[in-house]
Amino acid sequence: MNPAMETGLWSAAAAMAATNGHTDAEWRAAGVSIDSRKVTPGDLFVAIRGPRFDGHDFAADALAADAAAVVVDHRPDGLDDDAPLLMVNETTTALEDLGRAARKRTDAKIIAVTGSVGKTGTKEALRFVLEQQGPCVASQGSFNNHWGVPLSLSRMPADTAFGIFEIGMSHAGEITPLTKMVSPHVAVITNVEAVHSAHFDTIEAIADAKAEIFQGLAPDGAAVINRDSMLYDHLLAAADAANIKNVIGFGGHPEARVRLTQVGFDPEGSTIDGLVDGEKIKYRLGLPGRHWAMNSLAVLAAVHAAGGDVSLAAAALADMPGLKGRGLRHRVAMKGGSFIVIDESYNASPVSMRAALEILGRMQPEGDGRRIAVLGDMLELGELSQAAHVDLAETLAAEKIDLVFTAGPSMAALWEALAEPMRGAAADSAVGVLASVTDAIRPGDVVVVKGSAGSKTGPIVEALLDLGAPCDAGPTTHRRAVNG
Ligand SMILES: Nc1ncnc2c1ncn2[C@@H]1O[C@H](COP(=O)(O)OP(=O)(O)O)[C@@H](O)[C@H]1O
Ligand SMILES: [Mg+2]
Structure with missing residues (x-):
């Protein structure tokens, strides 16, 4: 039995309490999945109803792949009588309930990352540097939407020290419910650019949609925003309106709290001198490009705000591996x-x-x-x-x-x-x-x-x-x- 299964991410009782559901079986789940093809033994499979498929049709496949149990809102045909089912009212809500319950039971420092570009890269860099500082979970890939966010949250064990979640959007209003679910201590907006501009009239409207991330931030939380962005003042005003006092600007701007003072670019990466709230910092970044230098400042700002060790994180950036499809x-x-x-x-x-x-x-x-x-x-x-x-x-x-x-x-x-x-x-x-x-x-x-x-x-x-x-x-x- 693998160690995760012994500890258990979800016991039958905990999942029942979280979802207000019912199960007759005794089981422990080590993971959560909504894709039967990706189920690993011990996963809790949530049968989500999507635009093209109904997960209930794949509940049997999930159990054949050794899922610990399946979350369903009716008994799908063809299951064994003693199949471990967690019966709920509605499965998408159940997934959100699991996510919220996982968030509630942990003392982890939670970082949420949004922005027009660099969300996944920044999230992965945060994972990479914080993994060395305590038990760490982060969203898989770009799982950043109304399924990806609750799924990622539901996968967070109680004893996590740092949880890092990507939140994405292509329309106004999408981030608000997601950030409320994540309830971050630190909210990062990597940048605001005309990326999904097909759905927005102005860049300010894009900035407002990103700034929705502050809606889930506690008043003593920190907003990490791009000091060099044309939209900085706009984002600052949004943070202010959300009652956020701790705003950390990052960038080359003289007023940036996490500031790049000097950078040498080479084909393999960058060598960076900076200031973190006035303290000098010097580090090597193992990924090339100006954009990565900027993302690394956001990473250090988030670590700083989450109470992590900034020097250790900066030192780790030298070994940050490249990301498939992203350089x-x-x-x-x-x-x-x-x-x-x-x-x-x-x-x-x-x-x-x-x-x-x-x-x-x-x-x-x-x-x-x-x-x-x-x-x-x-x-x-x-x-x-x-x-x-x-x-x-x-x-x-x-x-x-x-x-x-x-x-x-x-x-x-x-x-x-x-x-x-x-x-x-x-x-x-x-x-x-x-x-x-x-x-x-x-x-x-x-x-x-x-x-x-x-x-x-x-x-x-x-x-x-x-x-x-x-x-x-x-x-x-x-x-x-x-x-x-
Ligand atoms: N700060 C940045 N500025 C410009 N481009 C960036 C930045 N960060 C990452 N990129 C590039 O943008 C693309 C998408 O990166 P990714 O991290 O997947 O962003 P997202 O998750 O926001 O879609 C990649 O090609 C990556 O190299
Ligand atoms: Mg992404």
Whole structure:
């Protein structure tokens, strides 16, 4: 039996009390899942009714995968008579109840992270540095919506020291109920940018939607906000309106409480001098780019506000591994040498495109290698879309990108704007441009692949990795991550 099962995340009694439900069986759950395909033995499976599927149809699968029990609002057909069921009124509410109960029973310091970009990266960096300071839980991936947040909360054991939860939104009003559930001690807004601009008229409206995170913050809690943001005053006013006294601005601004005073960028990361409430701090950050330097300030500000050890956290940042789809690098061996792939396939917006291209610009291709950008559409930009895509031409030129491949209908506008020598190939989709990309690669190249999740540029990364041939150093090196 694994140790988690002995301790038990949820006993039958605790889950019953939390959900006002009923179970006849005795069980202990070590985890919580809402996807029967991802159930690990000992999980409590909550049969959620989604837009396409009803979890009740998969309750039997979950039990076959050794779920400890299933949370249902009626008895699904085909279950054994003695199947361990937790019968509740409504399963989505039950999941929220579990989340709220998990939040209530812990003394953990709770950090909530929202923002236009960098939520997951900041959340993962907080997990990485705080794991070294006590039992720590964090949302899985980008589980940041009306299912992801309660699910993540429900997975928090009582004896957690630090809980870090990502909260996302694409419409006004979505964050308020989620932050009330999370009830954070520290609320981080990484930044406010025109990312989901299709659903908002103004950037101030986006800022207001992010600032909803303060609604769940206790009055003695801390708001961590970007001091360099154009919307700083707006966010400060929102914190003030929510009665938050402890506002920690982070950034390069002289008034930032967590302030970057000097930074040296290199292709592998940054070396940073800063001030945390006036105390000098110096650290190495093992992830490259200005945006990561900024995220690291937010991380230290949150650690500071949560009562963690800031020096220890800063020291840990040197070893922060790269994140899949968000800048993870691979060196791929090929005939005559090797090339580097920077996997940015998880998401894209104007601000993160510029961040990624700035990093590519700082990379030094070997031999006659080139800087290559493979770009998929940035989605959900609404009426800003056309201009946002065209504007990338300027950034690509400024960062001395040699060759550009574009995938998708919105990227066609960029293609038109590109100088002829920079044109690699263009297609309507990532699949369409894939072969042109793999054909073009030669030793020494540095390639970034980036697009919104819906643009599906991931297969291009996979195809580039598949070009890898085992090299002299051993068979594992052809898919090695360069920085983590
Ligand atoms: N502060 C930032 N500014 C600009 N881009 C960023 C920032 N932080 C992360 N990114 C980039 O934005 C993309 C999405 O990052 P992620 O952490 O997944 O954000 P989110 O969870 O908010 O969607 C990645 O390409 C990442 O490298
Ligand atoms: Mg995310």
